[in-house]
Amino acid sequence: MSDTPTTPDPQPEPQQSASAPPPPAPERAETTVAAPTIAVAPKPRSALAMWAMIAGIVAMVTAIIPGLSFIAWMPALAAIALGVIALVKKTPRRGQALTGVVLGPIAWLVAIIVSIGFIAGLGTRVDEVVADEPAVVDEQPEPSEAAPEPEPEPEVVEPAPDVVYSGTGDTILQIELPAGPDSIGIATMTHSGRSNFAVWSLNANLEQSGLLVNEIGNYSGTVPFNLEFGEQITAFEISADGAWTVTLRDVLSVREVPQGAATTGTGDDVLVYRADATVADIAHTGSSNFAIWSYGDRSDLLVNEIGNYTGQVRWQAGPALIQVSADGAWSITLQ
Secondary structure (H helix, E strand, O other): OOOOOOOOOOOHHHHHHHHOOOOOHHHHHHHHHHHHHHHOOOHHHHHHHHHHHHHHHHHHHHHOOOOHHHHOHHHHHHHHHHHHHHHHOOOOOHHHHHHHHHHHHHHHHHHHHHHHHHHHHHHHHHHHHHHHOOOOOOOOOOOOOOOOOOOOOOOOOOOOOOEEEEEEOOEEEEOOOOOOOOOOEEEEEEEEOOOEEEEEEEOOOOOEEEEEEEEEOOEEEEEEEOOOOOOOOOEEEEEOOOEEEEEEEOHHHOOEOOEOOEEEEEOOEEEEEOOOOEEEEEEEEOOOEEEEEEEOOOEEEEEEEEOOEEEEEEEOOOOEEEEEEOOOEEEEEEO
């Protein structure tokens, strides 16, 4: 019997050991709880990448809408900034960050193009509206006859200055036209001598182009040359036994033939006509050949006689250059 009460003694010991505080297990639990706090740190970096992508999308949407494109630079700039920051912080969502960085500049460029087009279209519509507005009607009575507007005065072009050459005897004379190599040439020539005086025009290859003068003894007259397109006379071949002069003039300095009045002269001369077709009364007193050429839309030989002449001829419309070849006095009167 004394042995029986002694057997329950060991049972309280397990109870005491069960109620005793546990070994350092709670400290491990506290360490396990702290671990999630460290894992939460990347979330702000992921949020930056997401916001960069959202800002880039918003920038693209506003960039393609006329009117809103003017403010698209703000979300575009935000997308670039957020994307760059997210990439620098090494966000795990690099794709979203790169999307923001790429969409930002593209949206900015698209916004500029759309804004320019919007402004241009707005200006066009304003012009159309202004053009469609009804004209303001002056309530004051209009005069029965409106005063004619003054015609603008024609621009006056001054002729180029003359170019003068002189010499004695036979010469190959290199020349320069006052108004340029392609312009019509007007040459006033004189010769003092007893023998033949002849002048040939030469082209760039020094080939004879036209016989301008062919007289015996003294000579004084004006002749045209370089009349054909692309001819470009560059020199004169002069045959003479005495002193001579050659004065090259601009065609603008040539005197004009008026209508209703007589134009007179002696010897060879060059004139300009600018009016309509008409009838001309022509007279010549001399012993040699008398000829009149008209160079306009077409070349026309108006008169070709020897000695004295009096008659009427058809006179073609201008503008035309008139060449008179004569050895005496002549007159031209246009009706």
